[in-house]
Amino acid sequence: MSYSPLSLAASLEAAAVEFLAGPGNDNGNPLRPGEKAFGQPIFGYAAGADLIWETFKTAVDPAFLTPKMAFSGLNPEAMASELWVMVFVLPQTGKTMREHNRATQWPSEGWVRSRYAHPKTVDGLALRLVDVLAERGVKAVVPDLSPGFKTLTSEAFQIASTWSHRHAGFAAGLGTFGLCDGLITKVGKAHRMGSLIVNHPLPVTERDYGDHEYHKHCLWFNSGSCGLCVARCPVGAITLQGRDKTKCAAYLKITTPYIEATWPDLVGGYACGLCQSRVPCAVRSPKIPTQKFTPKVSLNKEPLPGIRP
Numbered sequence: 001m002s003y004s005p006l007s008l009a010a011s012l013e014a015a016a017v018e019f020l021a022g023p024g025n026d027n028g029n030p031l032r033p034g035e036k037a038f039g040q041p042i043f044g045y046a047a048g049a050d051l052i053w054e055t056f057k058t059a060v061d062p063a064f065l066t067p068k069m070a071f072s073g074l075n076p077e078a079m080a081s082e083l084w085v086m087v088f089v090l091p092q093t094g095k096t097m098r099e100h101n102r103a104t105q106w107p108s109e110g111w112v113r114s115r116y117a118h119p120k121t122v123d124g125l126a127l128r129l130v131d132v133l134a135e136r137g138v139k140a141v142v143p144d145l146s147p148g149f150k151t152l153t154s155e156a157f158q159i160a161s162t163w164s165h166r167h168a169g170f171a172a173g174l175g176t177f178g179l180c181d182g183l184i185t186k187v188g189k190a191h192r193m194g195s196l197i198v199n200h201p202l203p204v205t206e207r208d209y210g211d212h213e214y215h216k217h218c219l220w221f222n223s224g225s226c227g228l229c230v231a232r233c234p235v236g237a238i239t240l241q242g243r244d245k246t247k248c249a250a251y252l253k254i255t256t257p258y259i260e261a262t263w264p265d266l267v268g269g270y271a272c273g274l275c276q277s278r279v280p281c282a283v284r285s286p287k288i289p290t291q292k293f294t295p296k297v298s299l300n301k302e303p304l305p306g307i308r309p
């Protein structure tokens, strides 16, 4: 059966809102049952045949999967022109942001709980949307939950993977990357994202940036101002040259003993995200200044060594 792109997207978005209103979006706080992990979602859509996917093979890693490649496990015959990518952004709640803005060394409870809820909420929502599509006779896959998904390491990119929700969001017009690597969307960069590849037309979202304007909405890149995420990082993993993913990942590991000691139900939990709070791009996309600032420190304005997923 065939649907209009707009009506199919409307069905998916309604199903997402319904899912997020239910227990799948509880943050698991035993003292405050029913507290939400995430706020209201936003959505973007990209065509599988968009040439931007090929550019990620250079910007991220040659192993980055195009939608056609990511869908091939389900149907190797599907053409790129028969595929669309739906991306959703789940912003942190206002309550979590108020808590997290006060954090300086360790993550706040709301942030940790939303990170811990990722499999139930973010993966759960993506799989719910696959079911909604299946009920309508439409095939879909969640790339990072499919067998072809791999994480990669390379000298240039440190930690990468064969699919990136943030790059999918960039392709789907949702936003551009900040100095700290987060995707700055209209609801900011304090969020978690998911995406799925759909074998049915969806309404493509226009991008308000060029295919290579990876950092258009970051104040550091567009005007030489801000840089506040550098100071927010407790371990110096962000510099004016970008984020050291290895240092960041090492810090995430050492948050586990703190999290387990503070909230014993969150066994194996890890989180940080301080660079995604108390900064101008945390909950909105900052207005691009008309004035350029002169950096007080020297900066290599060459592109960062890869746009990291």
Ligand code: SF4
Pocket: 177, 178, 179, 180, 181, 217, 218, 219, 220, 221, 225, 226, 227, 228, 229, 230, 279, 280, 281, 282, 286
């Ligand atoms: S805090 Fe400032 S420098 Fe860092 S990503 Fe946001 S806008 Fe860019």
Ligand code: SF4
Pocket: 180, 232, 233, 234, 235, 236, 237, 238, 243, 247, 248, 249, 251, 252, 272, 273, 274, 275, 276
């Ligand atoms: S998540 Fe934490 S450790 Fe990683 S870059 Fe951001 S502030 Fe630094």
